Amino acid sequence: MxxxxxxxxxxxxxxxxxxxxxxxxxxxxxxxxxxxxxxxxxxxxxxxxxxxxxxxxxxxxxxxxxxxxxxxxxxxxxxxxxxxxxxxxxxxPYIQQQVEAQKSGVIEYKAADEKYVINVFTDPTCGYCRKLHNEMKDYNNAGITVRYMAFPRGGLGSETYLQMQHIWCSKDSRGAMDKAKDGDNVKPAMCTNPVKAQYELGQSFGVSGTPAIILPSGRLIPGYQPAKALLSQLQAGS
The missing domain is CATH 3.10.450.70 (Disulphide bond isomerase, DsbC/G, N-terminal)
Known part of the structure; x- marks a missing residue:
């Protein structure tokens, strides 16, 4: 778009x-x-x-x-x-509404047999964000599609904020995210992007750290969750 x-x-x-x-x-x-x-x-x-x-x-x-x-x-x-x-x-319900409004600006890792969609506020310099990303196949194999939203923990003046703009503006935003999560440099690219809006949205939800996982119910879970544990919560409808 x-x-x-x-x-x-x-x-x-x-x-x-x-x-x-x-x-x-x-x-x-x-x-x-x-x-x-x-x-x-x-x-x-x-x-x-x-x-x-x-x-x-x-x-x-x-x-x-x-x-x-x-x-x-x-x-x-x-x-x-x-x-x-x-x-x-x-x-x-407020979180559900606001996340829906941002769905066109996420970076998505889609499950082949999608059963659930979660949104995750992420920061590529965050250790547990990298752990979650390294287990992306586990989430996808469990039928969980992961949609990333930006939350640079250092704020809007940080190097990570600039890096996340490069990621979102890349022609291959998923590839750029993969590189950043591996600790590699991302090629600079600038455009009109949703990084600032998503960061401020996370703050309005009370997010203060990453990863922060939003379930389809609108429930917000602070911190990393392994695929098996997350799937159990999704199946329970929590």
């Missing part, structure tokens, strides 16, 4: 996802103003499963607030009746 068209499509899908989650305009305006004081960018606001609270999806993860924006709640909230972590349950 043309890189410029990809960027426009992604922005359109994200805007659509945000529109579905958005709370009444009055609440949204108050919350955005209050959260701005904390240097947090509000991506979407929705009614919380808890009466009197809103859930706020930001550039740094999920938070909760009173409807007037006065009270800010950071941390995990548990539903003791249903035995679930509310943060996780509410983030899953």
């Amino acid at each position: 043309n890189k410029f068209l990809f960027a426009l499509c992604s922005l359109g899908l994200i805007a659509s996802a945000h529109a579905q989650l958005k709370a009444p305009d009055a609440d949204y305006a108050k919350v955005r103003q209050q959260f701005g004081q904390l240097n947090l960018t509000v991506n979407a606001v929705a009614e919380s499963p808890m009466d009197g609270l809103l859930q706020v999806f930001t550039n740094k993860g999920l938070f909760f607030t009173s409807k007037d924006g006065q009270y800010f709640i950071e941390g995990n909230i548990y539903d003791l009746t249903n035995k679930v972590l509310v943060n996780d349950e509410q983030m899953r």
Whole structure:
């Protein structure tokens, strides 16, 4: 897909996802103003499963607030009746929407007999990311397609950020990723690319390290998972 068209499509899908989650305009305006004081960018606001609270999806993860924006709640909230972590349950559909909006910008390793698709925030300089990559045949043989998304751990000013742009802009992005994961140099190439957007997306999910695996359910698993263990979780629908 043309890189410029990809960027426009992604922005359109994200805007659509945000529109579905958005709370009444009055609440949204108050919350955005209050959260701005904390240097947090509000991506979407929705009614919380808890009466009197809103859930706020930001550039740094999920938070909760009173409807007037006065009270800010950071941390995990548990539903003791249903035995679930509310943060996780509410983030899953949001993550699914946002990942869907980025699917044209991933680097994909497709299973011949595909049963499941996972998205993985990766950094080619990360040891466990390389371990996962070296076992790509195991994932694919288990019917798991792996889609890489960029998350340079050093941030947007790092050498890895530049390297990942070269990877995504390469004519053979998979080949470039393979080389980078082996510790080899990647030929410089620049274009309009999704690396910055994907990194910021990962931050909005609460990702702080790599690999970070996103299951089809929207569940986010921090860290490496061997193919057999991951397959068990996928089969269980977790």
